[in-house]
Amino acid sequence: MNLSIEGLPGLSGARNAATRAAVAIVALVLGACGGGASTATTDPEPLASCDPANAATAAECGSVIVSFTDADGDFLNYTVDVLSLTLETANGRVVETLPRETRINFTDYVDLTELVAVASVPPATYVAGTIRFDYTDAEVFVAAGDGSKEAVVTDQAGSPLAQAELRIRLSNRDQLTVRRGLQSLLQLDFDLAASHVVDIAPTPATAVAEPFIVAEVTPVDEKETRVRGPLVEVDEATGEYIVALRPFHHRDGDFGRMAVQTNEETEFEINGESYIGADGLQALAAAGRGTPTVAGGTLDVAERRFTAAIVLAGSSVPGARRDAVVGNVIARDGDILTVRGATIIPHDRRAHFHDDVLVQIGPETKVFKDGDRLADTGIDAISIGQRVTIRGSGPDAMRTTSDANSPQILFDATAGAVRMHVTHLSGVVNTVVNGQVDIALQAIDRRRADIFDFSGTGTSPDLDADPGNYEVATGNLTLADFSAGKPIAVRGFPEAFGVAPPDFKGRTVIDFTEVRSALGVGWGQDGTTAPFLSMGADGLVLDNQNPAIDVRHYIKQGTVLIDLTALESGTAIVPPGSGRTLYVIKTADSLRQYSDFAEFADDLATSLDGVTSVRSMFARGQYDVDSNVFTAFKLGVYLLEP
Helix, strand or coil, X not given: CCCCCCCCCCCCCCCCHHHHHHHHCCECCEECCCCCXXXXXCCCCCCCXXXXXXXXXXXXXXXEEEEEEEECCCEEXXXXXXXXXXXXXXXXXXXXXXXXXXXXXXXXXXXXXXXXXXXXXXCEEEEEEEEEEEEEEEEEEEEEXXXXXXXXXXXXXXXXXXXXXXXXXXXXXXXXXXXXXXEEEEEEEEEHHHHEEEECCCCCEEEEECCEEEEECCCCCCCXXXXXXXXXXXXXXXXXXXXXXXXXXXXXXXXXXXXXXXXXXXXXXXXXXXXXXXXXXXXXXHHCCCCEEEEEXXXXXXXXXXXXXXXXXXXXXXXXXXXXXXEEEEEEECCEEEXXXXXXXXXXXXXXXXXXXXXXXXXXXXXXXXXXCCCCCCHHHCCCCCEEEEECCCHHHCEECCCCCCCCEEEECCCCEEEEECEEEEEEEXXXXXXXXXXXXXXXXXXXXXXXXXXXXXXXXXXXXCHHXXXXXXXXXXXXXXXXXXXXXXXXXXXXXXXXXXXXXXXXXXXXXXXXXXXXXXXXXXXXXXXXXXXXXXXXXXXXXXXXXXXXXXXXXXXXXXXXXXXXXXXXXXXXXXXXXXXXEECCCCEEEECCHHHHHHHHHHHCCCCCEEEEEEEEEEEECCCCEEEEEEEEEEEECC
16 A cells, blocks of 8 residues: 655644654554555545435435554553544545544553444545644653653654644555445554653653554454444334444534444443343333443444444443543552542543542442343452442542642542453463462553552451462363463452452453564664564564664563563564454555565565665564564554665
8 A cells, every 4th residue: 555645734833843743753544455556546436416414415425434443552541632534535525534523542442442433425435534633732641650650742853742634645455435325444543552652751751753553444453342422212123222423521422323233142231220131222212312322342344233242321321420430449448449540531521531549439339240230249349450430429529638749539439330340460370270370460451460459358468369379260261271480361350359369250361372462663763774684475583682773672461571682582573374464564655554464575675675774663463472473463664765
């Protein structure tokens, strides 16, 4: 795929060098696979019969489902405004896919994808587009020690980013085709880790941007999908309901219609009451048009069909009628929870980040558990490490402590509710016995284990959970492949408070070689002309000892960082044997995209002619520590052309 970024008028303020740099460092591509080809294009159907603004012609239009996702990085919060996303046909017709500006916290979307809009557009082949970002009111926080630190996003010259307008051009081979009466899919993936070099030393911290933003018609990395919006109608006969899509935490606006499929296993929580299957759908219908909803489930990419695993509606939606707090419980003192990395979702204001929030719970607090609606869950079920969404009684109950040195939000959930989410552990195996694995705990939901206070988790103080030997009950899960010293990931729930051991009930146990890992490496402002020891159709071998390697040189598995420069041999980067893949070569004014690794490697080898240098590289996939092989399903290389 060939793409060019042009300087455009309309940026706020003067078009100085810093502004031009802000535009130049962003690259976006619409497409899914293949390399560059002819630029000739044809519209699949005439455009004149469809006017998205005219309801009378709606049947003549097609639609585009727009979604956002992200990859794991060092950011605890990364909230920016997306002002617009337009698409353009070969004959110059421009359509807007976002009905209004959209405020996005990309860190919410490491483990899931959010459907942002379903835009009605004329049937056409879309060959270009424009996306506009606004950083002037950005809210960005990075991990710093045991807490967080505010950060400023800058361009390469150190100037804070403001508004940036990006022009996108597409080749014929990788195109977004919209047909009458059918839905197409466009997923935007903003890889925060690959897109920034973070320096936490200054105050505020700095995040130098070099964004890798790609858009995929057929997403490579499939994740849980979330759909939000007020209810439009329910069809109990088909098990389907329709929402007026309203992404993130917007309280007004209509971003298009989206159908949500349910089945006999779909869990519902509606106005604080639990249901399942048809009973839940019936209760949703009774709640009425306009009822706020949020659903988590899976999107069938081929069929453009979303099926919900869990549906929240009415007062059960965080921030709909009550304030909400989302984060992990790092300590508990009686009925006071300390929630770390909290996103506060007021019912009458926009969401914002706060490092720690103190939450008061009580006997009347309702407790729900994802995937187990029949669980006997009182407040004692909430223990250390638990990922939670907590709904409280309103802003009049929120106040700060008098301790100016440690201001905390006090959140009243005594008449509210707590929903416990699946929690992710990572660590190294100590011992394996039948039905249990004991691990040296490294992280909970990507937060270091040493920030969690496990006091009170055990039946007695001497039985409190020990992160050095954290006991995970595994039931009937297969543990034959695990042995002492093996990295491991576990998904499940902490044992109830005061009940350990065991400390955690695992639902899944995963070898770290199967865990999504990230590779990132940079070679400074000038780059290097020799980043690899070898290049070929079977893979790349990274020169880990290249003297130009800068501060970015790691493989990240959960919170575990592996220093590339400390490895004895070059790291092999190879394609997987099957599945969807995406390989990207980015320059200052183009981005070429491939699904075939051999074509990508051939282009890369040709480009590295001894004069062109590589500035940075990122990859997503699985890493095998023993063989020092990184299997990449997504890989991007940023070239500095002379």
